[in-house]
Amino acid sequence: MARVKDKIHICENCKKEITGEIIKKGRKEYCEDCMYEIDPDWTDWCKLFEYIKRLYNVENVSVQIITQLKKYNNENKMSYYGMFHTLRYVYEILEMELDTDKGVGIIPYFYTKAEQFMNKKFDIEDKAEEYNIEAVTHTVTTKRQDNYRNQKKNINLDKWKEQTE
Ligand SMILES: [Zn+2]
DSSP states (O other), rough: OOOOOOOOBBBTTTTOBBOOOOOEEEEEEHHHHOOOOOOOHHHHHHHHHHHHHHHHOOOOOOOOOOOOOOHHHSOBBOOOOHHHHHHIIIIIIIIIOOGGGGGGTTTHHHHHHHHHHHHHHHHHHHHHHHHHHHHHOHHHHHHHHHHHHHHHHOOOGGGGGGOOO
């Protein structure tokens, strides 16, 4: 039997094949970069959603979790972007045990701590960068700066605060 080939996903905006995360809006699919330009909030929501699916190993995010996320966003003024990084902080950095009964109820307890952690992380990286510039050769320095810039691009602390007010 012939094996069905994986479907190729083309970004609706740049018309290129999507190699990274696929962001869906309605029936259309976009690459992450394009979607960030078109609708940053939607992109953050999708990323959070996809992360939860992977975390809980489920096909769909439960109504309980969706309700929690919307409540934190509306009432507690937590951004989807911040919640995404909070979950990563809790399960990837602190390596806490997942309690599926409570949904994502852990987020409010760690939201600020996660933000402080990211702040501190950048602070240390800034200091390390200053040190490296003096200590290493030109070639290596350039390479490290590129690395550093990429990391910064991935985590934007300004976006942590809810912006939809
Ligand atoms: Zn694109």
